[in-house]
Amino acid sequence: MTLDVLDSGKPARIVAVDWAGLAEDEGKRLKALGVDEGAEIAVVHRGVFGGRDPLALRLGNMTIAIRRIHARAIEVEAA
Amino acid sequence: MSTKRTAALVGNPNSGKSALFNALTGARQKIANYAGVTVERKAGRLTLPSGAPVELLDLPGSYSFDAASPDEAVTRDVVKGVFDGEAAPDVLILVLDAANLEQHLVFAQEVLELGKPTVVALNMVDLAERDGLTLDPEALSEALGVPVVPTVAVRRKGIAELTDAIAEARSHADEEAHTRWHLTLPERRLTAKHIARSAILSKSTRHTIENGVDRILLNPWIGPVILFGLLFVVFQAVFAWATPFADALEGGVGAISGVVSQRLPEGLFRDFLVEGVLAGVGSVVVFLPQIVILFFFILVMEASGYMARAAFLMDRLMALVGLSGRSFIPLLSSFACAIPGIMATRSISDPKDRLTTILIAPLMTCSARLPVYAVVIAAVIPQTTVGPGIGLQGLVLFALYVAGIVGAMVVALVLRRTVTKGAASGFIMELPRYQLPRLKDLAIGLWQRAWVFLRRAGTIIFVATIALWVLLSFPKAEPGESQLDASLAGAVADTLHPVLEPVGFNREMSLAIIPALAAREVAVSALATTYAVDAEDEDIAAEGVTAKIAALWSLPTALAFLAWFVFAPQCLSTIAVARRETNGWKWPTVMVVYLFALAWLFAGATYWIATAAGL
Numbered sequence: 001m002t003l004d005v006l007d008s009g010k011p012a013r014i015v016a017v018d019w020a021g022l023a024e025d026e027g028k029r030l031k032a033l034g035v036d037e038g039a040e041i042a043v044v045h046r047g048v049f050g051g052r053d054p055l056a057l058r059l060g061n062m063t064i065a066i067r068r069i070h071a072r073a074i075e076v077e078a079a
Numbered sequence: 080m081s082t083k084r085t086a087a088l089v090g091n092p093n094s095g096k097s098a099l100f101n102a103l104t105g106a107r108q109k110i111a112n113y114a115g116v117t118v119e120r121k122a123g124r125l126t127l128p129s130g131a132p133v134e135l136l137d138l139p140g141s142y143s144f145d146a147a148s149p150d151e152a153v154t155r156d157v158v159k160g161v162f163d164g165e166a167a168p169d170v171l172i173l174v175l176d177a178a179n180l181e182q183h184l185v186f187a188q189e190v191l192e193l194g195k196p197t198v199v200a201l202n203m204v205d206l207a208e209r210d211g212l213t214l215d216p217e218a219l220s221e222a223l224g225v226p227v228v229p230t231v232a233v234r235r236k237g238i239a240e241l242t243d244a245i246a247e248a249r250s251h252a253d254e255e256a257h258t259r260w261h262l263t264l265p266e267r268r269l270t271a272k273h274i275a276r277s278a279i280l281s282k283s284t285r286h287t288i289e290n291g292v293d294r295i296l297l298n299p300w301i302g303p304v305i306l307f308g309l310l311f312v313v314f315q316a317v318f319a320w321a322t323p324f325a326d327a328l329e330g331g332v333g334a335i336s337g338v339v340s341q342r343l344p345e346g347l348f349r350d351f352l353v354e355g356v357l358a359g360v361g362s363v364v365v366f367l368p369q370i371v372i373l374f375f376f377i378l379v380m381e382a383s384g385y386m387a388r389a390a391f392l393m394d395r396l397m398a399l400v401g402l403s404g405r406s407f408i409p410l411l412s413s414f415a416c417a418i419p420g421i422m423a424t425r426s427i428s429d430p431k432d433r434l435t436t437i438l439i440a441p442l443m444t445c446s447a448r449l450p451v452y453a454v455v456i457a458a459v460i461p462q463t464t465v466g467p468g469i470g471l472q473g474l475v476l477f478a479l480y481v482a483g484i485v486g487a488m489v490v491a492l493v494l495r496r497t498v499t500k501g502a503a504s505g506f507i508m509e510l511p512r513y514q515l516p517r518l519k520d521l522a523i524g525l526w527q528r529a530w531v532f533l534r535r536a537g538t539i540i541f542v543a544t545i546a547l548w549v550l551l552s553f554p555k556a557e558p559g560e561s562q563l564d565a566s567l568a569g570a571v572a573d574t575l576h577p578v579l580e581p582v583g584f585n586r587e588m589s590l591a592i593i594p595a596l597a598a599r600e601v602a603v604s605a606l607a608t609t610y611a612v613d614a615e616d617e618d619i620a621a622e623g624v625t626a627k628i629a630a631l632w633s634l635p636t637a638l639a640f641l642a643w644f645v646f647a648p649q650c651l652s653t654i655a656v657a658r659r660e661t662n663g664w665k666w667p668t669v670m671v672v673y674l675f676a677l678a679w680l681f682a683g684a685t686y687w688i689a690t691a692a693g694l
Contacts, residue, residue, distance in 0.1 A: 025148070026147075026507060028146075028147040029142070032147065032186075033142060033507070034182055034185070034268065038265075044290065045293055045297040045391075047299075047392065048392060049395035050395040050398075052299070053398070054506055058290075060179070060181055061179050061210070064509055065390075065391050065394070067506050067507075070505065070507065
């Protein structure tokens, strides 16, 4: 399943990221923030408008906002 | 021991770097741009225990040397000593957020791999303790091979120890035990995990306050209500608090003008001082209260961590026009005044997003347009109601605001597909932890914004005002002739008029928009002058102008004038600030050209449609 359909609050692990489907700088930024294969994450908040975009992820001690379009490129499994 | 002349703070964004910089240098800071880019360069002086001064640089926060933004590229190049015109720092002060160690150690390894003399500031240890973390700085120092000093920048804890460590810092590159290999990112992450684990003595399962607070502030129902409530307070403050200060400053400049007028003999020099120089000073300082108050709120929102939440809440709406949530606050600020709005775009990390935001900021209806709207609407729009509680005059005013917003949205869409085209800027950002802003940091931030405005924008506005004075004062009018008519500005208006006549402008209007370049509301007093409305008091002058407009302007002409003011870049100050914030004349020129073109088209469309409709 991709990250955008992951239920809020459910812990998950990133199994694959479609880097080619992301803009180069966005990929770099995600990697630098630690959003990469193997990372354990959870969706903690969702936006207000347009299909609850963007999403806030919990990653370790950090909260990171990404858009749904990025989340769609991230494949996760329940952890 | 080698002498050290320069040091630089490096670290992830939100590691408390700027607070540490303030604590190390105090208020003696120099703000400029790095050569050739609009990345802010903050430098200050640090005094070592020996009394030797060191120039300390606060480098932009960075997640990686594999730069994803111009800020990060500056950090990388300066640290590596390859940035043109910047000396490679002798010592690096690597700032790590104690509560976010595992994450921050990833970039830390990249920095340490360079083998430069480095000192680690383990910052915000108090927040880590609040989160239930106990750390072992010595274990961390052992693992990293460099000195580690625990600090709480906002409380000046560990600052003296850090300064000592900077004085003693030496290269660790030759120490065999800590020879570093160039690791890949996953390897670095793994190492970071190990080092962080070994440095954490205990960790309670206490929940961070972030989740709880965010559950309210990012709640889909309550979050936006709180955001708009807060913004309402901000706007109330800007309009209610700034006015007395602005009036006082204007009054002060006016009083000085009065004294000068009395003391000096009548003549060109006196006119130059009063109508040129002092009027120039006046038009610069009158913006200060608004800028300071608006920035007070912006800085509090940034320092507390709320700004990122506001961006999160508004991102989806801004995405509709190709922008991100980070453009929201700068654009909103522009409803008070485009100058602080454009200055606030510094917080937008994506350069194309930032440029687009700067270019559309002048379309937000700023407070200086209100006097013009008020006078013209009062003159030509009848005081009738079009529905329960809805006055026609108010409706027209509302329509003018909407026209500006819709115009900005359309322009943003067009720009994102043309001149600022590029990969969707996206919206990937860290939501920093909440923190109580400290007064000293706020004061330093406010002082810097005010100073930047006065020095950079002020000089251009000042020169432009004097140039405008020359245009308006020469040649001198014959007795019985209006000075505005006789002046060079009058001649310019005559040349301009054939261009503006097709869109319904009469000659008085063409003339009035020239002095109104100093500030839009000057259009009212310029019209007062052309219609020979003789009144010292602004309000009485406005009433006189209203009467003249009601008598002399047709409805289509008046509507065209309103449409013009929605779009026209009638503000030299905004252009001056845009020049500073884009580092050149290219983008301000684009801005001025497109805005005047839009103003002409919309004034024309309004005039032609109104005329055809028989209004």
